[in-house]
Amino acid sequence: MKQTQSSQKRNIGIDVFRGLSILAVILLHLNIHFGLSNTFIKELLPKKLFSVLFWSGFYGVVVFFTLSGFLITSSIIKKWGSLSKVNLKRFYWVRFSRIIPLLLLLLIVLSGLHLGNISGFVINSEQTSLGRAIFSALTFHTNWLEIQVGYLPANWDILWSISIEETFYLFFPFVCLLVKKEWQFVPILIFSLFVSPWARTHLFVGNELADKNHLAFFDSIAFGCMTAIVASKLTLKKGLLSTFLIVGWAMLILIFAYKGFVYKSGIVELGLNITILSTGVSLILLWMNARHRTGKERNFFFLRGLRKMGVYSYEIYLTHMFVIILGAQLFKKYELSSNWLIPFLLLSIVISYLLGKIIFVHFSEPVNHWLRRKFVVKKEIEP
Numbered sequence: 001m002k003q004t005q006s007s008q009k010r011n012i013g014i015d016v017f018r019g020l021s022i023l024a025v026i027l028l029h030l031n032i033h034f035g036l037s038n039t040f041i042k043e044l045l046p047k048k049l050f051s052v053l054f055w056s057g058f059y060g061v062v063v064f065f066t067l068s069g070f071l072i073t074s075s076i077i078k079k080w081g082s083l084s085k086v087n088l089k090r091f092y093w094v095r096f097s098r099i100i101p102l103l104l105l106l107l108i109v110l111s112g113l114h115l116g117n118i119s120g121f122v123i124n125s126e127q128t129s130l131g132r133a134i135f136s137a138l139t140f141h142t143n144w145l146e147i148q149v150g151y152l153p154a155n156w157d158i159l160w161s162i163s164i165e166e167t168f169y170l171f172f173p174f175v176c177l178l179v180k181k182e183w184q185f186v187p188i189l190i191f192s193l194f195v196s197p198w199a200r201t202h203l204f205v206g207n208e209l210a211d212k213n214h215l216a217f218f219d220s221i222a223f224g225c226m227t228a229i230v231a232s233k234l235t236l237k238k239g240l241l242s243t244f245l246i247v248g249w250a251m252l253i254l255i256f257a258y259k260g261f262v263y264k265s266g267i268v269e270l271g272l273n274i275t276i277l278s279t280g281v282s283l284i285l286l287w288m289n290a291r292h293r294t295g296k297e298r299n300f301f302f303l304r305g306l307r308k309m310g311v312y313s314y315e316i317y318l319t320h321m322f323v324i325i326l327g328a329q330l331f332k333k334y335e336l337s338s339n340w341l342i343p344f345l346l347l348s349i350v351i352s353y354l355l356g357k358i359i360f361v362h363f364s365e366p367v368n369h370w371l372r373r374k375f376v377v378k379k380e381i382e383p
Helices: 012-034 040-044 047-054 058-078 086-117 130-138 144-150 159-178 180-204 213-235 236-257 259-266 273-294 302-313 313-333 340-375
Strands: none
Touching: 012 040, 012 047, 012 058, 012 086, 012 273, 012 302, 012 313, 012 340, 040 340, 047 236, 058 159, 058 213, 058 273, 086 130, 086 159, 086 313, 086 340, 130 144, 130 159, 144 159, 144 273, 159 213, 180 273, 213 273, 236 259, 236 273, 302 340
8 A cells, every 4th residue: 555655754743752752861861970969950950840851761761662662563554454464574674673783782882891891881790790681681681680680880771671672572563463453452451551550569579670670661562552553543533632632741741740749649659650651642642643644743943853862762772871971980080160060961962962873874774774675675664
């Protein structure tokens, strides 16, 4: 079936969403490594704004999970018409081509830094070994390793979320083959609404890394998948979509901006904060998808930077810690005054973006297309 022009283009809204999410992750890590909570920046900014800017990285990752569920499900439906017709070999090769080359390169670089005893990149031998860390990354259970042994060095630690996404990519196609009708995903979503809040609050009680387990984000990904199914089956009225947009953003603002209330109200204790956030993202995605499908989305100039960050988000996510760790080390080594703090932070964001772009343009995409040509004859646009 011939695709419309809008369906051949990237969804601008989703790329901006991705850009905001990766920016939240970068700002969190800048906060942690530069100790911003103990600087004038915290005094300068309103408390709520500081919290939104510098303590929202975890929620940014949750947004990525929901987006991944939506994009992968949408991609399968567009290519094969229905989820049950997914071509396993083709699906896995396309995912492998996009994700694994850069992951392998990252592991090679991290291994070299560890063996070279470079500060900030050495794995504590009392926790685990280099071989064990590599094995966990390649078999998508770095999150479980950290639950067992504690935090790994920052560049290894970020692989916890990659492990969850890769596990989703690994098993989701088999679920598609088993579930013959799209509506049968509804019970799976309902099941996730019980399992995930329980997994966030009752698995590994007392372990601060407990909420990094796979089941804890089952609902986030399931919401994304179900949203893609709804978007492909139904044409929703403009008024309803506008309501979804308002309610969705209200949910995001609640979780991102009112963290104190969310904790005090018992929402986190019940494990529902992630559920609310993923619901909000899903409602906004329905509005974004309708705008994209009808060609009504707008590429605002002031959002182009965020959109590009979204396009390079995978590369930025895997490499931004190199920039932040080096920047923090230089800042401390030369005992720079606080006057240099904001320029350093802004420079770290810019360099993280440029590094991600360079890797995307000169490594990820060339290798991605080369590998796809080995199996996929027709060029396809992937999320």
